[in-house]
Amino acid sequence: MTARLNLFGNPDGTAAKAAGHFGTASKTILQESRLPAATQKLVLLRASQINGDAYATDVWTKNAAAAGERTDRINLVSAWRESTVFTDAERAALDLAEQGTDIAYAAGGVGDEAWAEAARHYDQDQLADLVVLTALINATNRMSVIVRLPGGDYVPAPDLANDK
Template identity: 65%
Template sequence: MDARLDLFGSPNATGVLKHFVSAGKVISDSTLPAATQELVKIRASQINGCGFCTDMHTKEAARAGETAVRLNLVAAWREATVFTDAERAALELAEQGTRIADAAGGVTDEAWANAAKHYDEEQLAALVSLIALINAFNRLNVIVRQPAGDYRPGQFG
């Protein structure tokens, strides 16, 4: 299957994507743990049905040393024993932030308070920004039907 549109060949889209990538670099350089960042990107991408981003971030997480067991259990994180309480809080915030239209009021006070128990203000800012950014990437890729499966770790830097 081919993508409906070559985002990387469009000057307008490329300009936007450069800003997204730049924002992602700021987040990745934050004190929010790298493993948590990848788990959040994977979970949001799963929820949004973005095969391209799910492919990319599972491969990048594996390249960074994430275990196959944890990667295979991201979608079932509530039942899995392999995630820390902090990671669970981040995954809950990611799910609620991704499914923002599903609940009146968006993210619950409980989910926010739980995340705030584990992350300081700068980490929370990075986490919220990451959730917004991966959702934007997911939407771009889903809309153009960006195919999944061929991503090579390190492909984009």
């Protein structure tokens, strides 16, 4: 399978510039947020799975593994509600991210209960980072799905093991 379009094919094009800003914003959260790095990767992976983004699912599965995430936790992200390997804080983040991803199916978006549970575990800055991270991955997932960016060939950067 090949992608329909390379969004970065014309580096001077508007789409490449705009998509690049999404990447820059994501890197800012990933590198500067006090939201735990493992939580960030779990949220990115779960939203990508829900959105059917093969490329991002490949990326975040491999990035999590390269950063030292346990295989059982990576494999169980899609069934986190029925799993015992996630902390209460991670479960709250995953719930918020799922509800923020499935807004078309969850009338009203993120429910008050999910928000309150996330707020029990994260401060206002971390919650803001979680909201922005969820919104960014959903936008990038949609771009990838629209152009049919295939998964399977991604290779994590060697410095990922030193990720915060």
